[in-house]
Amino acid sequence: MNMNKMLRSWNSEYYVALECKDLQANAMAVDSTGTFVLLAGRRFLAVTDLDSDFVVHKFPRQSKYAVGAAEWNPTSFHKELCVISSNQRLEVLTWRTEELIQNFSVRAHTRVITDLNWHRFDPNILASCSVDTFIHLWDLRDSRKPTLSLSAVAEASQVRWNKISHHLLATAHEGDIKVWDQRKGTAPVQYIAAHLAKIHGLDWSPTSENHICSCSQDNTVKFFDTTNNRRPECVLTTNAPVWRARYTPFGTGLVTAVVPQLRRGENSLLLWNTANRNTPVHTFVGHRDVILDFEWKKQHPDDTDFRLVTWSKDQALLVWKIDNYLQKLCGFEPIESKDPFKSHEYSENFRFFKKTSPKVQPLQQEFSLLNIHIPNLTILKMDAVARHVLVKATINNFVAILKVNFPSAYPHGVPPGFEVVKEGSNIGDSIAAQLLQMLTHLALQRVSKNRTCLESCLRQMVTTLEQLSSDTENKRVYTRPYMDPHNIFNNSDVYIPFPRTSGAKFCSVGMLVCFGQPVHARRLSMKADISPRTVSSTPRALSALENTYSKRPDDYMTVSAFYYQRQRSRAKQNYMKFSKAIVHIYDALGLFFVNKQLAEEYILDGDVGTICKHNAAAAAVVGRWDLVQTWTLAELVAGPQQADEENSWSNHPFGNKLMESLISDYASQHDIQMAAMLCCIFGKEHDVSVRKSSLKSLLSPVQLVPGKKWLKPESSPYHTIPPADIVADGWVLPMLRTTRSTSLDNLTIEGPLKIPAPKTAPNSLYEYYKTAYAETLHRWGLIYHRTEVLKFMCATPEVHKGVEFISDCKHCMKPAKFGSCGSCKKLTLKCVICHLSVRGSANTCVLCGHGGHSKCMKWWLSFHDTCLSGCRCKCLMQTAGMLCP
Structure with a gap:
């Protein structure tokens, strides 16, 4: 047994009860007394005391399997018992005198155990479910085999005993819910077709025997009455797949967490009021990684405060205090609670820590950081104690005095209140209503993400008044009450x-x-x-x-x-x-999907796996988690390629369709940066067989119908960049004169793209994306990155059509563009200074045509202003006069 001391750090909303990186625990459970927390992983089991500071007990665990689920016995009779699942086995443990002892282990499932749950009233009954489609009920008094086995067609992902009835339990199978009665054999008594996607969590209502909620991969939480299971009573819709949804022990609240495997950057919990499901009433923000599990801490007899315990992949255990205002937001009227830190059950160390760690006042800090030099705005009063601000804005003929009141819950999901003070203000009711509507909308957007909003709202106030003042002036100027009918100009x-x-x-x-x-x-x-x-x-x-x-x-x-x-x-x-x-x-760069920082960090050199991994890390730095997911998916699908044609990228079962779909999707969203990067990266040559097959399929150049307008300006995937080729009757894409195996040509493209394109030229779209992205890089000044993108172009660059000097060979007198004559193969230029043939750098006069080695010409013209050949040409002056008139 190891005992580690962990220092608790405080926040205004939560405290860190444990932070231990080496645990690598993926399952958590809180005991029935609300005192001990079990953390279980492949390498360690750990128990920490929430009522005693700085102590965590660690026990090594020798197993090659991770822990799938963990739970304490919910009854007071066997409160020291806990159980964990590991692969196909259940391990029952006892916590006694700071020791965690294994009582026994049982095994009946033939596949991985997905969930377990203790009976709410019988301390000896335990339920487990598995991928093998079975649900086993165990009696710890005889653990040799299950007392009852329930069989379903599909795998069981969740099992939950009813919180009121002694005999009912529910299980989840893909998108369906089955309700069982252990007294009525092995057939379910209720069947609910709940979701079209996999169910991740179930929870029975703590107040009603017949009500249950389920959360799913389809981004919804549904509430059912098992006595009328045809349709859900109500549906709560979120922005991401829901991993867990659990009722609060107070009011009509519900707490949800997203699926950990998604890694979308959603590291917070959402608190909802099921009576008003439009938006969450609060967001718990504190973890640095996805949340793996959460449970409600059992209240002490003299404590009316509620606490939520969360465990995250960042290996931090947080305890959240649910304030009275949050309870009210969930329809619960709390009783005035005692100070939990004065309770005899809290140690002296914990009380000392609270005294020496004052809470940060968010409002006072916001006031101190406020920029008071906002144009046309005067701050009349700021009172952090009374929690209000008084400001005055003077815009043209408008004078508005605004009072901002901050609730105690601000900025955690609760916006401030705005009021236009009539005394001293000269704006009308309609203008005041528009101003307040704009400020309230902005404040709600900010506080929904737990962000402060005072300075943003004050700046928005000035902007709105300027706009309203301008509109009023325009209306007054353009609306003339009298027009002379005899005046020729009054029309x-x-x-x-x-x-x-x-x-x-x-x-x-x-x-x-x-x-x-x-x-x-x-x-x-x-x-x-x-x-x-x-x-x-x-x-x-x-x-x-x-x-x-x-x-x-x-x-x-x-x-x-x-x-x-x-x-x-x-x-x-x-x-x-x-x-x-x-x-x-x-x-306005933030309005577009293209990102300059990403353009600087993205790479195109190396194998596909390395490129995708690097680019995913670059996208994570700027907070583009959607791109992180795409790059990670691309890396997984690409994988290590073999040298034989059978396992090449072009024959990958997902390669063609997936890449085509991704590129088309990003192009349709005007994200030309991502579309072009995928075109470049997944067109790289992986092996010789791909090159051969690609070249064979690309021997005939792609031809477009002349003048065919199949990509109009309004349908351009990135409308701020003009296409590469413009004709009289519309916009067309650049023609592919020659091709090579570098773009997406080594993929077999089948089926239509989302952007209308001719049947014979899907590759022209990819060429267009690369051309448009290269133009974007050029405008950003990222010349090197632009060159890297242009390396993957299939079309041969056009010949330079600028000024070109052609000299005549001194031997055969035929025109020669280069240093050696194409006819007689001799050097075309002879230096007028040293009389030697010129190889390398040379300079000639554009007027008389005489010249030679650059060094020789520089030496001569530094002392003389006329040509050495005797033509009397003032080479420097004449050339300068011609080029710079």
Whole structure:
């Protein structure tokens, strides 16, 4: 027996009861007294005392099988007994005087045991279920064989005794639930077709004998009444497959955890109110890895607080305190609880630790980190004790005073309250309602993830008021109560927006440029009730304009005045202000799937397994867990390739369809980065047989129908990057002039892609993805990464069509593009300085044509300005004048 002392660290919501990396435990159980926790793994069994600080008892375990499930006896009669499952065997253990002793082990299952559960009322009865489709009921007084064996067609993944009835138990088989009565033989008494995917967890209601809930791979938790099993009473829908769903010991609450095998970055538990299933009422955030199991801690007699114990793959045991406000959110009215740290059952060490570890005040910390220099906003008061903030925003003619009240539960799923103070504010009720709606929506988004929201809401307040002020001003300017019917310019044309005075455009990669006409400029442009079209339409219109302004003939605006906001002659004297439009540039990279950091970290060199593993790690760093899953899947499917054609990648049973589906899916989501990376990586040559088979299938070049518009701009997988080839009647993809076994050509592509494409050119899509991604890398300045991508292009690069100098061979006088003549095979250039034939670097005058070795020319022209050949050409000056006029 080993005794380790573990220091508990505190958070405002939980404390760390144990953190021990070497345990590698994957099963947890809390005893019926709420004092001891059993942690079980392949190498160790450990028991820790939640009421005594810093002590954990470890016991080595010699087994090649991991522990599948663990559970303490729930009755007070045998509270010292616990049981664990390992492969096909059950091991019953006794915890006594700080020793964990094995009583006996039983074996009747022929396949792995998937779950076990003690009887709630009989301390000697235990149920186990297995992949072998059997459910065995054991009596510890005679453990030689099961007292009852229940048989099902499909494997049993869960078994649970009813919490009220002494005779009922439920089991899960794939997506179905069976309810058994041990008094009525070996046939189920109820059958429920619950889910279309595998059920991961079952839990009986603690208050109703006939109610049970099930959680499944289909992202749902369903609640059934076993007396009416045709349809669920209600369904709770989540964003991920649910591993466990268990009722709370108070109110109508439910706690859920995601499936650990998914590794989606969801390391938190969700607390729901089953009476309102739209969104969770709280999120327990603290673990650094997926949660393996959780249980409710038994309350002490003098303790009305509820506690939740969780065990994660990060090998940390956390104990969560369920505050009164969380109990109220679950429909339970708690009784005022005593301080658990004053209880005699808590040790002096634990009380000392609480005194010396003050809790961090989240609101006070948020106030201290708040940026008080927000434009157009003044913070009037911040009170951390009263938990409210008073701010004043002044935008144009709008003045708004906002009071923000913070509940005690903020920011853990509970948003602050917003109130517009009428005294001192001049905004109307409709504007105030719009402002409050916007702030409440933003606050709910933030606190649903347990994030603070004060500064974000204050900035949103300024932005919203600016927008509402601008809209109000526009409405006032454009809505004129009187229009003279005799005025030629008072027609519908006057309300046509000014051309090119506002707009938005995505420039380069991830940059959004927005521009518009200022309010003051719009006011001036509408002064004469005309638009640029009416000003420049006809001489008659100009004449009528002069007649209209006969008293001030120079006061009317020209077309240029609309664009530059200037007025002629007398108007210049009256309006000396020059209104400037503001151009806003936003970093919109977060709106796209492409990521510059990923582009810098991704690699394309090496074997497929190494590339996928490296790229998965890069995606994990930026928090793209969906890409981590894809790269991990790609690595598993690729696997080690053999040298024979039979086991090559092109013949893999999942390779072709899976890669085609992944690439098409990412392209349809405009994630051109991932689509292009998969096209490059899985087109690499794995063996000689693949090369031969690929080259044979690619001898005839792919031809597209000339001018066929089968990929329009609006259907481009990445619409901010133009395609590589543009023709008069539409956009087409680049033609493949020659092919080689580098793209996805060594995969046998069958079936249509999601993006419409001609039947003969699926590879053109892959070429397009690589071209578009290479263009993106070029705009980011990642020239090396762009070159790496272009190496996998199948199309031959176009010949350079820029300026080209061709000299005549001095021997045969025929044109020669290179250093040696293609006809006589002699060197074409002879140095005018040293009279030797030039090999290597050379320079020539573009005017007279004389030149030679670069070093020789540099030496001569550093002392002279005329050509050595005697042609009297001033080579440097003449060349500079020609190239830089």
